[in-house]
Amino acid sequence: MRAAGILVLTSALAPMLAPVLTWAQSPLPLSMKRAVEIALAPDGSTRVALARESIQQAEQKVLQAKAAFLPNLDASVQDRRQTTNLLAFGFRFDLPVPGFSLPTIVGPFSVLDARATAQYSVLxxxxxxxxxxxxASLAAVKLDNETTRNQVSDDTAHAYLACLRADAVRDTARANxxxxxxLVDLARRAQTAGTGTGxxxxxxEVQLANNRQLLIRAGNDRTRTMLQLLKVxxxxLDAPVEFTDKLAYQSFDPAPAExxxxxxxxxxxELKTxxxxxxxxxxxxxxxxxxxLPTIGAFADYGAIGSDVSASRATYVYxxxxxxxxxxxxxREARREESYSQYKQEQIRTRDVGQQVELQVRMALEALRSAGAEVDAAREGQTLAENELAQARRRYEAGVATSLEVTDAQTRLQRARDNQVAALYNYNAARLDLATATGTLGDYINQ
Structure with a gap:
């Protein structure tokens, strides 16, 4: 009876749960902007989380340094039972009366001491x-956190572009x-008609087998690049995603180098950090x-001391x-020389970071110009290769050329398609590198 009830309940809930399960298993629509947002989220990239912890540590170091300007307060209570050897303190009593002497051990007696002490660094x-x-270190860590976020954004955007390239390569391999x-069907028809040979x-068929192998390899490369993107x-790593962007060309005219x-x-x-x-x-x-330099401090001590609570009397020192x-x-001199050497190191790093930034900007600008010309050349090459293959097929169908001419044209078209994908990827990667180098990565991602 109970099993029958569970079966009825499951059957009733199945229509309601089906849309939920379908939604849970559906791929996540992913644009470059969305991918970067996920990577920068609190539960996203590991490097972003580590950078936030670095800020927390730097803030606590500031509080530690600030504590030097505040007074140190301590409280203590002692309740002890003791004896004292007066000879240990230099007391010696010699009485002239024979048979009489003062004891050298005093006690036992009780001491109750409750006291508060304060110390303060005045200067x-x-x-x-x-x-x-x-x-200053805290400010540097906060700026370094911004650098880390930019690096994560750059890595995520590059990984996303790599996935788009893998998609384009797979689509090209499928088209090939x-x-x-x-072309296999064309060769078989020609053989049947008596105008072709075995x-x-x-x-x-060999060309078809090679292309199928390349398609399998392209699918494997796509899976690998997607896993790398999910990791970034x-x-x-088993989350299903669906890319909403395609590898495409968008004309861009960069500003002058200066x-x-x-x-x-x-x-x-990086420069501010x-x-x-x-x-x-x-x-x-x-x-x-x-x-x-000399330092000035103040101190105070106040409490009550006696054999017990009723006999305690207030005493103080300040x-x-x-x-x-x-x-x-x-x-101290060795530490001073060490700190001066560390300061000189940071000055050298400042000059090096400035030169590195300039190098990145100039290299990215040159790469963008070269990639733009490469896209134009690849587009023209693909158009010519498509025309060549079309002419070769017509010649082969007309019986005035062999299939070798068609195969050669097919190979050149495949190479032209690969060149087109590579050129588009290089162009988009160069635009991304230029945005990163100039500090405008956010604008590039949000466009």
């Missing part, structure tokens, strides 16, 4: 500069198989130099201190 220039250095099959049919995005370089110097987060790192290294060096560093074995 310490080293702590001030360390706090400034920590804040269809063309090869049509070797021509075999030659066409932080999705499950204008692009000016844009890059203003927008690239390195400037903050250099500033943090400089402040750290100044902080260590300031350790040679005052100020001046500490002047004299000699620490050369450790």
């Amino acid at each position: 310490n220039l080293g702590d001030i500069h360390r706090y400034k250095a920590a804040k 198989v269809e063309l090869a099959q049509a 070797i021509e049919v075999t030659r066409a 995005m932080g999705l499950r 204008a692009l370089l000016s844009q890059a110097r203003k927008a690239r987060p 390195q400037a903050r790192r250099e500033e943090a290294a400089r402040l750290s060096h100044v902080a260590i130099k300031s350790e040679r 005052g100020a201190s001046l500490k002047v560093p004299v000699f620490d074995g050369g450790r």
Whole structure:
């Protein structure tokens, strides 16, 4: 009876659950913009999550440095039972009366001590500069997080373009198989009509077999590139996706090199990050130099002490201190030289990052110009190859040419199609690289 009820309930719910299950298994429509958004989401790319944790660590280091400006408060309670050897403190009692002496061991007696202590750094220039250095490091980490997000966006966009290229290669391979099959049918009809030979049919079948192998390889490459994209995005590797974009050509006229370089110097987060790192290294060096200066502090101690609670009396100590560093074995000077070397390293890195940004802009611009010309040449080459194959087929059907001429034209058309796909990919990749180099990647993705 119970089993029959479950069966009836399942049958009733099946029509309602079917649309849900179908939706859950349907591929995710994926554009380049959507892929980047998923990669930058909190549960997306691992590098983005690690960058957020780096910000959290830097914020805590700022709080640690800031703690040097706040008083340190401690409280303690002691309740002890003890004896004391007066001889240990230099007390010796010799009485002139024979047979009488004072004890050297005093006690046991009880001591109850409840006390609060406070210490405060009134003036310490080293702590001030360390706090400034920590804040500069925090700013650098936040900017570095922006750099990481740009790198993840760039990697995701490149992986997406690779998937579009794999789709185009697979479509081209499928078209080549269809063309090869049509040429096999043509050779068989010619053989049946007596105008063709068996070797021509075999030659066409070999070409068909080769194209089928290339189609299988293209499908495997597409799966591999899709897995790489899913990994970059932080999705499950078995998540079904469907690309909404196609590998295409969009005319783009880039600005002059100097204008692009000016844009890059203003927008690239790597330059801002390195400037903050250099500033943090400089402040750290100044902080260590300031350790040679005197420091001023204040202290206070207040509490009650006695044999028990009823006998306790209030006592206190308060005052100020001046500490002047004299000699620490050369450790401070060694740390100062070390920090200065680190500061010089950051200056060198700043120059190198600037040169690297300029190199990336100029190389991306040159690659874009070359890729544009490559697209034009590939488009023309494919048109010519298609015309050549059409003429070769007409000549073969008319009986004035052999199938070898058709096979050669077929091979050149396949190469032209591959060149067209490669040229389109190189052009779109060059546009992406130029956007990354100039700091306008977000505008490129959102267009």
